């Protein structure tokens with residue numbers, strides 16, 4: 001139960017989502033209005049500050065006294081709480097590094113995710129999306145859009161990006177799916193899938209070292225800035241960071257478009273879907289490494305901080321009528337991809353992927369509709385990311 005006094009910070013329970021409740025939780029609005037920062041405790045007893053105002057979220061994500069490194073005492077490691085295997089110990093897991101170590105990885109990766117590079121990937125993305133739609137149409141007049149479309153598309157796109165040979169794509173797709181299927185896979189299965197993927201990626205790097213091709217791995221090897229173990233960690237990060245995030249946005253976006261059909265065919269829906277759903281609400285994890293003041297609240301060195309991007313993206317001080325899905329809105333400063341030096345590296349790729357996914361899906365299946373009432377869609381409350389376990393559709 002929440003408690004608050006005028007002198008003490010408000011203390012709220014964790015996890016933050018309750019089954020049956022809409023997302024973002026209406027309580028976020030109260031937290032934002034009251035104090036901005038609220039205090040919570042992870043099941044391991046670690047203290048964590050939750051940041052809810054748009055302005056404060058951006059301030060946290062650009063403050064050098066606040067670190068992304070999970071090795072620091074007090075880091076809010078929520079993986080254990082949310083049923084996800086920990087990968088942070090893998091060398092090359094640069095989302096968990098601070099400057100200057102982080103800069104080396106970021107600099108090496110940026111050329112692979114420019115608008116131009118992503119534009120070159122368009123035909124491959126279009127092909128992947130078309131093939132998935134062909135398979136759904138061939139299978140009948142209904143589908144689970146999560147399993148049959150939203151999950152495989154990003155996984156196949158990433159495997160193309162990494163230069164995974166076509167014969168291995170099924171292996172790749174099935175193992176990445178196990179990682180995100182928190183409902184139907186056990187901790188043990190997810191752990192095994194992680195190990196298998198890492199082994200596969202190590203082998204792939206060794207092959208590209210001997211026989212370079214025109215792909216991301218070969219180009220990164222050619223820069224000579226990352227050693228092969230680091231490179232494997234980087235590839236695992238790309239794989240994990242870009243899979244379920246994109247899949248959840250695609251699935252939730254389709255539902256939103258079905259509920260707001262006047263926006264079908266308008267590419268502005270992509271950006272608004274990202275803001276509106278803010279699936280990566282619990283992704284940016286931080287810890288104070290020095291005492292720091294946020295919104296008038298003293299946060300001590302060694303205390304965890306989670307800037308809640310969904311709360312920030314629904315802040316009425318930053319967005320007009322934030323709870324309205326309005327692709328025509330002109331505010332473009334949402335933080336669905338984070339902010340500052342760790343801002344999502346894959347954002348150009350995601351935008352193109354979502355645009356192609358929505359456009360092709362509604363072009364090829366114009367009478368697409370939900371097969372169950374919207375209130376019965378199984379929302380994911382038990383993972384780090386918000387999304388849907390299933391999306392039954394028919395046409």
Ligand code: HEM
Pocket residue numbers: 068094095096106158237238239241242243245246249279280283284285309336337338339341342343344345346347349350
């Ligand atoms: C809609 C889909 C996506 C969302 C909502 C999303 C969200 C985010 C967020 C919030 C962060 C910041 C993490 C932090 O502050 O600690 C981040 C970082 C990152 N994302 Fe994404 N992401 C998406 C898709 C992708 C894709 C497709 C890729 C690559 C293939 C990718 C690669 C990365 C990487 C490598 C980082 C770490 C960047 C760094 O530390 O410098 N993401 N993402």
